[in-house]
Amino acid sequence: MTLSSQSADLDWTDxxxxxxxxxxxxxxxxxxxxxxTRHVFLQHNQLTERWAKLPADAHFTIxxxxxxxxxxxxxxxxxxxQTAPATAHLHFVSCEKYPLTAADLARALHLWxxxxxxxxxxxxxxxxxxxxxxxxxxxxxxxxLTLLIGDVLDTLPQLDVGHGIDAWFLDGFAxxxxxxxWQPALYQQLARLAAPGCSLATFTSVGEVRRGLxxxxxxxxxxxxxxxxxxxxxxxxxxxxxxxxxxPWFSRPxxxxxxxxxxxxxxxxxxxxxxxxxxxxxxxxxVTLIDRHNTxxxxxxxxxxxxxxxxxxxxxxxxxxxxxxxxxxSLRLLHQQLPQGDASWQSCGVLQLPSNPKExxxxxxxxxxxxxxxxxQAVDADAASSLAxxxxxxxxxxxxxxxxxxxxxxxxxxxxxxxxxxxxxxxxIGLQQTAPGWQVLDQANNCLAAATDAVLCTAxxxxxFTQTRHLPLKAIRGQITHLPATSQxxxxxxxxxxxxxxSPARNGxxxxxxxxxxxxxxxxPSPEENLSNLDLLDGLATSLSSFWPQARSxxxxxxxxxxxxxxxxxxxxxxxxxxxxxxxxxxxxxxGKDASKQPTTPAPWLKGxxxxxxxxxxxxxxxxxxxxxxxAYLSGEPAPLPNDLLAALHPNRFLLRDLVxxxxxxxxxxxxxx
Ligand SMILES: Cc1cc2nc3c(=O)[nH]c(=O)nc-3n(C[C@H](O)[C@H](O)[C@H](O)COP(=O)(O)OP(=O)(O)OC[C@H]3O[C@@H](n4cnc5c(N)ncnc54)[C@H](O)[C@@H]3O)c2cc1C
Ligand SMILES: C[S@@+](CC[C@H](N)C(=O)[O-])C[C@H]1O[C@@H](n2cnc3c(N)ncnc32)[C@H](O)[C@@H]1O
Numbered sequence: 165m166t167l168s169s170q171s172a173d174l175d176w177t178d179x180x181x182x183x184x185x186x187x188x189x190x191x192x193x194x195x196x197x198x199x200x201t202r203h204v205f206l207q208h209n210q211l212t213e214r215w216a217k218l219p220a221d222a223h224f225t226i227x228x229x230x231x232x233x234x235x236x237x238x239x240x241x242x243x244x245x246q247t248a249p250a251t252a253h254l255h256f257v258s259c260e261k262y263p264l265t266a267a268d269l270a271r272a273l274h275l276w277x278x279x280x281x282x283x284x285x286x287x288x289x290x291x292x293x294x295x296x297x298x299x300x301x302x303x304x305x306x307x308x309l310t311l312l313i314g315d316v317l318d319t320l321p322q323l324d325v326g327h328g329i330d331a332w333f334l335d336g337f338a339x340x341x342x343x344x345x346w347q348p349a350l351y352q353q354l355a356r357l358a359a360p361g362c363s364l365a366t367f368t369s370v371g372e373v374r375r376g377l378x379x380x381x382x383x384x385x386x387x388x389x390x391x392x393x394x395x396x397x398x399x400x401x402x403x404x405x406x407x408x409x410x411x412p413w414f415s416r417p418x419x420x421x422x423x424x425x426x427x428x429x430x431x432x433x434x435x436x437x438x439x440x441x442x443x444x445x446x447x448x449x450x451v452t453l454i455d456r457h458n459t460x461x462x463x464x465x466x467x468x469x470x471x472x473x474x475x476x477x478x479x480x481x482x483x484x485x486x487x488x489x490x491x492x493x494s495l496r497l498l499h500q501q502l503p504q505g506d507a508s509w510q511s512c513g514v515l516q517l518p519s520n521p522k523e524x525x526x527x528x529x530x531x532x533x534x535x536x537x538x539x540x541q542a543v544d545a546d547a548a549s550s551l552a553x554x555x556x557x558x559x560x561x562x563x564x565x566x567x568x569x570x571x572x573x574x575x576x577x578x579x580x581x582x583x584x585x586x587x588x589x590x591x592x593i594g595l596q597q598t599a600p601g602w603q604v605l606d607q608a609n610n611c612l613a614a615a616t617d618a619v620l621c622t623a624x625x626x627x628x629f630t631q632t633r634h635l636p637l638k639a640i641r642g643q644i645t646h647l648p649a650t651s652q653x654x655x656x657x658x659x660x661x662x663x664x665x666x667s668p669a670r671n672g673x674x675x676x677x678x679x680x681x682x683x684x685x686x687x688x689p690s691p692e693e694n695l696s697n698l699d700l701l702d703g704l705a706t707s708l709s710s711f712w713p714q715a716r717s718x719x720x721x722x723x724x725x726x727x728x729x730x731x732x733x734x735x736x737x738x739x740x741x742x743x744x745x746x747x748x749x750x751x752x753x754x755x756g757k758d759a760s761k762q763p764t765t766p767a768p769w770l771k772g773x774x775x776x777x778x779x780x781x782x783x784x785x786x787x788x789x790x791x792x793x794x795x796a797y798l799s800g801e802p803a804p805l806p807n808d809l810l811a812a813l814h815p816n817r818f819l820l821r822d823l824v825x826x827x828x829x830x831x832x833x834x835x836x837x838x
Contacts, residue, residue, distance in 0.1 A: 166295075166480055166533070167294075167295050167296075167476070167478065167479075167480045167484065167485070167488070167530075167533055167535065168295060168533050168534055168535070169262075169263065169294075169295040169313055169314070170261075170262055171262060171263055171264065171265050171268075171536075172184060172186075172232075172262040172263065172264045172265075172268065173185045173186055173262075174264070174268055176271075177194075180271075180274070180275055181194065181197075181272075181275070182233065182264075182268065182271075182272045184262075184337065186262065187337040187341045187342055188341060189337040189338055189341040189342070191232045191233055191235075191272065192232075192233075192235060193390060193391055193393075195390075195391040195392070196391070197235055197275070197276075198235070198239065198276055198278070198279075199390065199391075200367070200390040200391065201235055201236050201239045202239060202243075203390040204365055204366070204367045204389070204390055204396055205236055205239070205240070205333040205335070205365050206239060206240065206243055208363075208365035208387065208396065208398035209226075209331040209332075209333070209363045209364070209365050209398070210363065211240070211243055211247070211331065212243065212247050214330075214331075215243070215244060215247040215248040215252075216247050216248075218248055218249055218252050219249070219252075220249045220251050220252065221249075221251055221252065221253075221426075221448050222248075222249065222252040222253070223252070223253045223255065223327065223799060223800065223801060224244075224248070224252065224253070224254050224255070224330050224331075225254075225255045225256075225257065225325070225326070225327070225328065225329050225330050225331075225359070225801070225802060226240055226254070226255070226256045226257070226329070226330065226331050226332075226333060227257045227258070227325075227329035227331075227332050227333070227354070227357060228256065228257070228258040228259070228332070228333040228335055229258075229259050229316050229332075229333070229334055229335055229336045229345065229350070230258070230259065230260065230316075230335040230336040230337070230345075231258035231259065231260040231263070231311055232260070232264065232335070233264060233269055233272035233273060234269060234273065234283070234286050234290075235272075235273070235276070235279075236258075236333050236335060237256050237258060237286070237309060238273070238276070238279045238282045238283055238286065239279070240254070240256060240333075241254065241256070241282050241302070241303075241307050242279060242282060244306075244307065245303075250306075251448055252306075253305070253306060253307075253308070253447055253448075253799075253801075254306065254307045254308070255307075255308045255309075255310070255801050255802055256307070256308070256309045256310070257309075257310045257312065257323065257325075257329070257802050258309070258310075258311055258312070259311075259312045259314070259315075259316040259319050259320060260311055260312070260313055260314075261313075261314060261315045261316065263293050263311070263313055265536075266287070266290050266291055266293070266538070269286075269287060269290055270287045273286070273287065282302075285302055285303075286300075286302075286309075288499070288500075289302075289496045289499070289500065291492070291495065291496075291499075291538055291565065292491070292492040292495055292536065292538050292539050292565055293311070293313065293492070293536060294313075294488045294489075294491075294492060294535060294536060294539045295313055295314070295485075295488065295535070296313060296314075296485050296488045296489045297310060297311065297312050297313065297319075297489050297804060297805055297806060298310070298311040298313060298489065298492055298493075299311075299489065299492075299493045299496075299789060299792060299804040300493075300496060301446070301496070301497070301500075301792070304446065305443075305446025305447060308801070310802055310804050312806075316336075316345060316350060316353075317344075317345070317347065317349050317350060317353075319806070320350070320353035320354075320357065321353060321807075322806035322807045322808065323353075323357060323802060323803075323806070323807070324416070324802065324803040324806075324807050324810055325357045325802045325803075326416070326419075326796060326799070326800040326801045326802050326803070327359055327419070327800040327801075328357060328358055328359025328360070328362065329354075329357045329358050329359055329362055330359050330361070330362055330363070331362065331363045331364070331365075332354055332358070332362065332363070332364040332365070333365065333366075334354070334364055334365065334366035334368075334373075335366070335367070338368060339368055339370045339372070339373060340370075346370075346372070346373055346376070347376075348376055348379070348380075351376045351377050351379065351380045351382075352380050352405065354377070354380065354382075355380035355381050355382065355401060355404070355405045356405060356407075358401045358404075360401075361400065361401075362400065362401045363398070363399070363400050363401075364377065364382055364384075364397075364398065364399055364400070364401070365396070365397070365398040366396060366397050366398075367389065367390070367393065367396050368396065368397065369386050369389065369393075369394075369395035369396055369397050373397065374386070374397055377397070377399065380405055381401050381402060381403035381404060381405055382399045382400065382401050382402070383399050383400055383401075383402045384397050384398070384399035385397070385398060385399055409762045409764070411811070412763065412764065412765060412766050412767045413743065413748065413752065413767045413814075413816045413819075413820055414807075414810065414811045414814050414816065415766075415767070416741070416797060417741045417767070417769040417771055418769075418771070419800045426447075426448060426449045426450065426616065426798075426799075427449065427450045427451075427452075427601075427615035427616055427617070428444055428449050428450070428451050428452070428615050428616065428617040428618065428619060428798065429451075429452045429454060429602065429604055429613045429614075429615045429617070429618045429619070430444070430451055430452070430453045430454070430618075430619045430621055431454045431455075431592045431604065431618065431619070431620050431621060431622050432454075432455060432620065432621035432622040432623065432625075432777075433453050433454070433455035433457075433460045433461065433462075433575065433579060433586070433588070433621075434455075434460075434461055434462075434463055434464060434465035434466075434571075434575065434621065434623065434783070434787075435461070435464075435465040435571055435574065435575060435779065435783040435784065435787035435788075436621040436623070436737075436776045436777060436779055436783065436787045436790060436791070437453060437455070437619075437621030437622075437776075438453070438460060438461070438465075438574070438575040438578040438579045438787075438791075439578055439776075439787040439788045439790060439791030439792075440619050440621055440776050440790070440791040440794045440795070441453045441578065441579060441581070441584050441791075442578035442579070442581060442584075442791055443791035443792045443794065443795035444619075444791075444794070444795050444798060444799075445581040445582075445583045445584050446581070446795070447795055447798075447799045447801075448583070449583070449795075449798070449799075450583050450585075450615075451581075451583060451584045451585065452584075452585050452587055452613045452615060453579055453584050453585070453586050453587065454587045454588075454590045454592055454604065454612065454613060455587075455588050455589075455590065456589070456590065456591040456592075457588065457589070458588045458589040459572075459588065460572065460575045460576060460579055460586075460588075461571055461572040461575040461576075463623065463687075463727050463728065464623060464727045464728060464729055464730070464783065465571040465572065465575055465783060466571065466572055466725070466727060467571060467644055467675065467677075467725055467727070468570055468572075468646070468670065468671075468673070468675055468725075469568045469569070469570060469667045469670050469675040470568065470569050470570075470571050470783070470784045471514060471566070471567075471568055471569075471659050471661060471665050471667065471784070472491065472494060472495070472514060472563075472566040472567055472568070472569060472784055472785060473514065473516075473566070473661055473665065473781070473782060473784075473785070474487060474488075474491040474514075474539075474540075474563055474566060474785060475487065475516070475782070476488065476530055476540075477526065477530075478526065478529035478530045478532075478533060482736060482808070482809055482812040483734075483735060483736055485809060486736065486786070486805065486809055486812070486813065487782070487785060487786070488539075489789060489804070489805060489809075490785050490786050490788070490789040490790075491566075491785050493788055493789040493792065493804075494784060494785050494787075494788045494789070495511075495565050495566075497788045498511075498569065498574070499511075501577055501578075502573065502574065502577055506670050506671050507570065507573055508569070508570055508573040508574070508577075509567060509568060509569040509570060509573070509574070510567045510568055510668070510670075511565055511566070511567040512567040512568065512657060512658050512659065512668055513551060513562060513563060513564045513565075513566060513567060513657075513658040513659070514562075514563040514566035514567065514658060514659040514660075514661060515543070515548055515551060515552055515556070515560050515561070515562055515563075515658050515659065515660050515661065516560055516561040516562075516563065516661050516662070517548070517556065517558045517560040517660060517661065517662045517703075517704060517705075518558060518559075518560065518662070519662040519663045519703050523662075527542070527559075527560065527561050528542075530561060531561065537564075538564060538565055539563070539565070540561050540562065540563050541561070541562045541564070542559065542560075542561060542562075543559060543560060543561070543562045544559045545557055545558055545559055547562075548560050548562070551657070551658055552656060552657060552658050552660060552705070553655040553656055553657035553658070554652075554655050554656050554705055554707055554708070555705060555706075555707050556660075556705050557705065557706060566659070567658075567659060568659055568667045568668070568670070569784050570670070571783070571784065574784075578791075587612070587613060590606075590612055591606065591607075592604045592605070592606075592612065592622075592629075593605055593606055593607050593628075594609070594629065594630070595618060595629050595630075595631055595773070596611075597770065597771075597772075597773075598614070600614075600616055601614065601615050601616035601617060601618070601772045602614065602615060602616075602617065602618040602772055602773060604618065616772055617772040617773070617774065617798055618772065618773055618774070619774040619775070619776055619794055620632060620742075620773075620774070620775045620776070620777065621775075621776045621777060622777065623637075623639070623728065623729075623730035623777050623778075623779075624637045624638060624639035624728060624730040624777075626730075626775055626777045631742060631744075631770055631773060632742055632773075632775060632815075633745075634745040634819065635732075635738060635775065635777075635815060635818070636732060636733050636818050637730055637731070637732060637738075637777065637778055638730070638731050638732075638733075639685055639728040639729070639730055640680055640681070640682060640728065640729045640730075640731055641679070641680075641681040641682075641684050641685060641686075641687075641726060641727070641728055641729075642677065642678040642679050642680055642681070642726065642727065642728075642729055642781075643677070643678060643679045643681070643689055643690065643693035643694070643697065643724050643725065643726040644675050644676065644677035644678050644697070644724065644725055645675070645676045645677070645693075645694045645697040645698070645722050645723070645724045646673045646674070646675055646676075646722065646723035646724060646725075647666075647673065647674045647675070647676055647711075647712055647715065647722070648672065648673060648674075649669035649672050649673060649674060650711050650712065652707075652710070652711045653669065653674060653708075653711040653712075654669055656668045656669070656674070660704040660705060661704075662700070662703040662704050663700055663703050664676065664677055664678065664697060664700030664701075664703065664704065665677055665678070665700075665704075666701070666704055666708065673723075676697045676698070676700065676701065677697060678697065678781070679693040679696050679697060679726075681693065685728060686726075687726045687727050687728070688726065689724035689725060689726045690724075690726070691719045691720035691722075692719075693724065693726065694715075694719040694720070694722045694724055695716065695719045698712075698715055698716055698719065729779075729780055729781055730777055730778050730779065730780070731778055731780045732778040732780075732818075733818065734812075734817075735780055736778070736812055736813055737776070737777065737778045737779050737780070737786050737790055737813060738775050738776070738777055738778045738813065738814075738815045739775070739776050739790045739793050739794060739813045739814075739815075740774065740775070740793075740794075740797060740810070740813060740814045740815050740816075741769055741770075741773070741774055741797065741815070742769070742770045742773040742774060742775055742815055743767045743768050743769050743770060743815075743816055743819075744768040744769075744770055745819055746830075746831045747768035748767060748768055748816065748819055749819065749823060749828055749829070749830040749831065750830040750831060751763070751765050751767070751768055752765075752820070752823060753823070753829075753830040755820070755823050755824050756823050756824065756826055756828075756829070756830075759824045767816070774794055774797065774798070775815050776790050776791070776794050789804060789805075792804050793805060793810075793813070
């Protein structure tokens, strides 16, 4: 797996239509792309009729092969607006191997003025389309788009689809022009991912395609094609394919039936909790958001300025792939939801500068991948200096879309949804499972709140609950130092990151960070950590120290803020359902002897209990997408990340690893009385 992807290479006809040079084919009918989409994909999946009959909180998923210009997506969204209940939710999942550049997408969509109100929103969010999966939220959460960047034969097998695809748009260039895509392996995925009653429509009527679809269980028929095309194909899945073995410890716990009252308690109102509450509230859940402090974002998420620090490796590690998807999603959320300014956030760009030769190598390797320029660019010291507004001695990587965020402002915004009830100054001491769900208990075992589901967004304190005591979470103290802006420091226009970071001034102060301290877990600022933070300045730019000549001698007088990060042993967050740890170890004990076994016993889920924690030093990047992932799990929607990343983030991963490595034994069985 690599981190690279290739954009579509286009020609344009005289009347402004895009043509693929690689496939030598058109993106849509020369007669009318819009009418072709409506005829082939909307009408022959009977979407108008099906959507008019949906219950109020229904969820409908469309799957597409070949996103192209997004025309099919926009037409579906437009029809959804016109026909589906106002509280229902459309999720559109589309695969794309050669994404259009933002400029080409905008140019192509210009052809359809009638779609302008929607295409503007897509164009606005269609930025930083990096390799991996790209997630979008539109119309106050009523419409979700997940773009699987990559070859459809690689991406669809990685899709955890939730309740399933209700309608397939089988697009892609003509089978004769794109034979690699129209393969039995594709048809098998279309059937695997289908929900009961799934329909399918495609513009082609090629016999091999029809037979391929029939072979996997679709009943297909020929019908009148659009314009000059005599025929097309449409049909429904009538026979479900045999399912393959899936690791039960990573599969989804059974879902609540649609239409039941959906209530959830989210404990912890930092970035993870507010993002989770927000994502669930957009999907119609009634959320009670609890925190022990009397304000939101009072712990790690309370710094005045946090950095969108997109730290990547060139090696397509799980962490890098997660960070890439999450970074673009955070940017979309920020642009859509928070006006820029001192109070909230600033997309001022981030310069990542190497602090040692190994870092330099990492940066060069990344720069050589040909990643999109709106993600990152290599810059020499001169270019870095003119971007930063102060002299910079090193070449580095420039992330033009990144910047700083005031995390409390983001949390405030996310938590201000009408169906989120805040319960501040409320400490959760215990959790109790009941017949309908979960109760949160106080010191005296009184019930503070009850709901069908509960999500623990309590950082390292997640271990205080009996049910999640086994999770390997660690708290690491960190401190930031506030530096008053000076006439020289006001010249700093971007964030600088190396071993530490400094931000441009916000409300007359810069913020310099951050220390990592393993011997203290309090939140009292310390002068030593101010000093160690000041030591980081030279690694960013040597002129910086001269802006605050007195700072070192007054380190105890400098304003500072200390709090605790929460990390996991592999530095990835824990996002997903919780199982009973002891039962899980017993259930899959055989893996300790033979890791290749494929047990089928369902995992002993603590039904309705979820965690979202361990966001380490990058909560601004990881938390918003983590909220979407939790909401996808709870609502039965397609996951915004591929299966291997869901496993890499899964709270069960450490138990399984330990079991397989023989580090954890199943608990001894109680001896039976003779
Ligand atoms: C010094 C420092 C600098 C950082 N800089 C950056 C940066 O530049 N960029 C970046 O992206 N990230 C940065 N981070 C990391 C970022 O702050 C975290 O990843 C993020 O805040 C984690 O959010 P969270 O919601 O998981 O945790 P928290 O914000 O800690 O929220 C957990 C919440 O749970 C509540 N809680 C816990 N237990 C209970 C209970 N029993 N009952 C009720 N409530 C409870 C707490 O009160 C708290 O509000 C930094 C962190 C530190 C410490
Ligand atoms: C005819 S265009 C799709 C038009 C599109 N649905 C629209 O609304 O604009 C076909 C698309 O399929 C994509 N494609 C072709 N082969 C693919 C593959 N193997 N995996 C993923 N996408 C592929 C192409 O890059 C192209 O964008």
